[in-house]
Amino acid sequence: MECGLSPIVGFRFSLYPMADDFVSVIKGALEQTDTSNVWMHTDDVSTVIRGKQVHVFNVAKAIALHAANTGKHIALSGTFSAGCPGDSAGDAYLEKSEKIANTDDTKHYVSSQFALYPLNNPSYMDIIYREVDRAKEQGVFNESMHYASGIHGDIHDVFAFYEEAFSNARSEEHKHLVMTVSMSINSPSHGGL
């Protein structure tokens, strides 16, 4: 487990198309996404993207959008991380401008669940409750559940909530933050809004 004190943000995720042609859905989503603003590596289980927070969230959303645009039931599950002691490869990407590279504004209903884990922080539960309250205020809260919270709505609202939650839960004193997110799109199980 390699970590660091760089301000770099990372997202290790897997895209799961529930379809026989899963390979083409995954490859298509990656190819249609402009990933020039992030360091990226794919192995046999997951893909990791790293760089400025704005680009990591932009690329993650673009990949989900392109996969969702196929109309297939897809899921995206992964972990956002920052401030892990030891992180350095990819720091060159912190020089990129803030201008996002992907601007597809197609709407998709997303049902998702997330958990925040501020590491080595005695007041971590307060941080979690604060962000759950914010989800309720913003209208993206779905339901309470064991070990996670349900967040749903349009994909753009959902990703905006997650990016803000990730910003809010980091602090100068407690830099190491982890946020797990699991989202489902085009599922026959979705009740909708």
Place this chain on the structure above:
Amino acid sequence: MECGLSPIVGFRFSLYPMADDFVSVIKGALEQTDTSNVWMHTDDVSTVIRGKQVHVFNVAKAIALHAANTGKHIALSGTFSAGCPGDSAGDAYLEKSEKIANTDDTKHYVSSQFALYPLNNPSYMDIIYREVDRAKEQGVFNESMHYASGIHGDIHDVFAFYEEAFSNARSEEHKHLVMTVSMSINSPSHGGL
């Protein structure tokens, strides 16, 4: 986010069959698994099982095994949790005996990745490094990577490692532990052992 001080262990996970008939693979895997030893609830994004640690890991492995036995490429991704402040529903399952209900010993190659997050524990990085070292000693370590560690091998060895890591990383003083696991079976991308 509901949590607690009970010794109950939980696993919130999603099973992802990369196949057009994903619904039947998921339903089949759940139906073929004896889940009588755990509290279980499924929503539109994930399933949560809760109870004694031995049963939570046994049921998780059985569900993965049954899905893998279809020969389809499947993934199982989720979060094991214990000691979350506030947890109580499901405590009745702590009265179950230690006898496991699922004993399918079919072999399957699993490539997986995991991360340990001991909460509110200043020595959390030491705990992580210790378990990664143990993976190397046990021969299930695959590779180092950002934000996670690669664990692979036969499904029974992989699950045994995860259950032991989860036991080792909990302590009386620091009860709240989270472990994310993402595993892939029957993938065309696997290089194998």
